[in-house]
Amino acid sequence: MVSRDEIMTALAAVPGPDGRAPLPDSGALSGVTIRDGKVFVAIAIDPARAKAMEPMRAKAEAVIRAIPGVKGAIVTLTAEAARAVAGAPEAHGHQSDGPPRRHGRPSEPLPGVKHIIAVASGKGGVGKSTVACNLAVGLAKLGLAVGVLDADLFGPSMPKLFGLHSKPSVAPDGKRLIPLESFGVKVMSIGFLIEEGAPVVWRGPMVVSALNQLLREVVWGELDVLVVDMPPGTGDTQLTMAQNVPLAGAVIVSTPQDLALIDARRGIAMFNQVKIPLLGVVENMSYFVCPHCGGRTDVFSHGGARKEAQKLGVPFLGEVPLDIAIRINSDDGRPVIASMPESAQANALLEIARRVADTLAAGAPGAMPAPRIRILE
């Protein structure tokens, strides 16, 4: 009789899919069956690499055949179980009489998009969208391919901030939308699809489905970073983003005042709860320098966000002053980082973009690889 151990010993001589770890240690063996001296082995691989894996398969078959007592060996390559299962029909389904239930979709990466980051705040009105817009343009200035998804469906700000007013066109496939482009950034917002000032009056499930469409039914192309401008708070949109896409990290924007910091803390706690790494905290409206007398006023206090970040062990990304040039340029659809690149404000924002880019390149603190999911025999 051939034993499983003998097969494993023989297979140890064959390097697995990564070309290094021997097959039994590679985790790719998804099934070993012995029947009447015949051995059947399945190796799970990335289907895109099927051709390149053929020599490994043949070698595994050869070493098993060489074991005394083995009458035959069949080694097959199978697509990774996680993928096969994700596409499997719903087993036994619908016990209830209602329509088939879809509780969100499994988390899938966006093809072609390397990093998706969220710009969030607990509280509204802290300048989150303005920071998101300038951060995106800043990342583009640093040479990255950048997109912006306006996830604030109830208060889309990106059309105004980027000075975009046309409607996106439909891609040749007739299904997806082509994002608009401004300052080297691809932008998609629900604001392109509705009249300015028209309200979006929706319940949660509509929000979830619209978000998924804006995310997945858009021709983003190859992007290094997709910046998602989140609405304030910790609700449906945040949960949808946390569940349906692997977020590389989140940037929290807050003003230095206590009232805003309390909500920022909530935002940070939410991202911790759903295990999304924090790229850092931005203090917006950090101080005000009077254009008339040059005196400085800390309108919303100062340094609170930095202190809070230190307390919570989250990186601090930088301070952006409260400045009329930011407001005027933003209202005109000219992000200050592009329209006044030499200004102190622009420099502060560019520095923030640089830190975010560096953190993404190095891997956000606390970022963990997704566990491997397999259905074995």
Next chain:
Amino acid sequence: MSWPTDIMAREKGRVLEVAFDDGQSIRLSAEKLRVESPSAEVQGHSPSQKRVVTGKENVAIVAIEPVGNYAIKIVFDDGHDTGLYTWDYLRKLAT
């Protein structure tokens, strides 16, 4: 905080095995996972609403889907698929 590295359904879906990066590994029966599903269908909206699920000795896992960075959704062969099992919850069930 330890982090899961491998999540495997074994024995025709009757057992879930989770390996963590601290070297620890836990084993949970599909039955346990099913009757202790974190879904509101089982837990209700408060401890007093919790339902006791019985007759699931032979339930099996048919699919496991990732949910963001923090949980998995387990699909059982009795059609139950509304439980999101966070890493912490899986660990808690194993103790």
